[in-house]
Amino acid sequence: MTFPVVGMVGGGQLARMTHEAGIPLGIRFKLLSDTPQDSAAQVVNEVVVGDYRDLDTLREFARGCDVITFDHEHVPTEHLKALEADGIPVRPGPEALVHAQDKGVMRAKLDAIGVPCPRHRIVSDPADVAAFAAEGDGFPVVLKTVRGGYDGKGVWVVDSAEEAAEPFRAGVPVLAEEKVDFVRELAANVVRSPHGQAVAYPVVESQQVKGVCDTVIAPAPGLDEELALRAEEMALGIAKELGVVGHLAVELFQTRDGRVLVNELAMRPHNSGHWTMDGAITSQFANHVRAVLDLPLGDPRPRATWTVMVNVLGGDYPDMYSAYLHCMARDPQLKIHMYGKDVKPGRKVGHVNTYGDDLDDVLERARHAAGYLRGTITE
Secondary structure, three states: OOOOEEEEEOOOHHHHHHHHHHHHHOOEEEEEEOOOOOOHHHOOOEEEEOOOOOHHHHHHHHOOOOEEEEOOOOOOHHHHHHHHHOOOOEOOOHHHHHHHHOHHHHHHHHHHOOOOOOOEEEEOOHHHHHHHHHHOOOOOEEEEEOOOOOOOOOEEEEOOOHHHOHHHHHOOOEEEEEOOOEEEEEEEEEEEOOOOOEEEOOOEEEEEEOOEEEEEEEOOOOOOHHHHHHHHHHHHHHHHHHOOOEEEEEEEEEEOOOOEEEEEEEOOOOHHHOOHHHHEOOOHHHHHHHHHOOOOOOOOOEOOOEEEEEEEEOOOOOOHHHHHHHHHHHOOOOEEEEOOOOOOOOOEEEEEEEEEOOHHHHHHHHHHHHHHHHOOOOO
16 A cells, blocks of 8 residues: 655744654655755655755655645745646645735735735835825834735834835835734634635644743633634635645734634644644644545544643753653653754744643643743743
8 A cells, every 4th residue: 555745845843743644644755855854854754854945856856646745835936836736736735825924915815705804905115104194093004015925024013114125125015004903813723625625623722932932822811702613614715716635724803893813824724723733633734734635634633622832942041852841741741843953042942732621720730831842931
């Protein structure tokens, strides 16, 4: 019996955890990684070290792969179209993925299909930013480079035209958006297969610290059932309209007047879905593997009343393994997921998942474990 080979472009932790989800199914993985030390390169058997921006490298890598997928959105769109022209299945395809690569394209498409978003437009210089602000409620205004930003990078909140100069120095288009008065950030995670089967995970609350995801609570506590359903339907509708194959994360603002607005899209497994590894019947990673291979999708329902994910960020305490004794003894139900990365301040090096029936208890356990692993909690 021959099992398919999934070609994964990108060697980060998302590729590592996607590979892990494919192991029980006997799925083989081939990895295109920047370095042999990358998170996924440490665990995948067949690793090609090369530049994903080089078409010849991509073509050579794709030989022998049954499908190509990604752990990031940065592969040039024209290269993906060339792979498709060569007859190689690319999932998600370039026509879909461009909406996660280019924020200007994304906003235009979401407008066209009637998805609610913050007020926005492409701006040309600081004076244009001031004009955009004057068209609405004034400053502050959020500025984003249309390509390349993540985890707070490529995003600025400016209070005047004078502060707006920095984003334009990169020489790429800049998107201006209103600064939304939101209650909290949410995320709707869905998975869609090539023939249109789709599943939706419960809408989660995503808490950010300095632009980086810190805590995810599943499901979002206190979220009105009708609003949750609206967010799930919106995410499923976006996946269908854009032709997404695989996992789609729709990051949302919950506004004070009871709406949800789309903030960002990600077409790959996402930090807001890491809780599913231990808290859902089928994880986001397992369903992404199923989707790109056009296998029937798994049940996305939660296993517990509450699941909490907290990211483990690098700090001044590099020996995280020595903290396992305390964390595991204190909480035998704790699930620790480390990415094989060198510890650097502020770097995502792992995450922890906890679950149970008492949200306060589940939150405390997750935050204590993540803090102890980082070294910010010592007892």
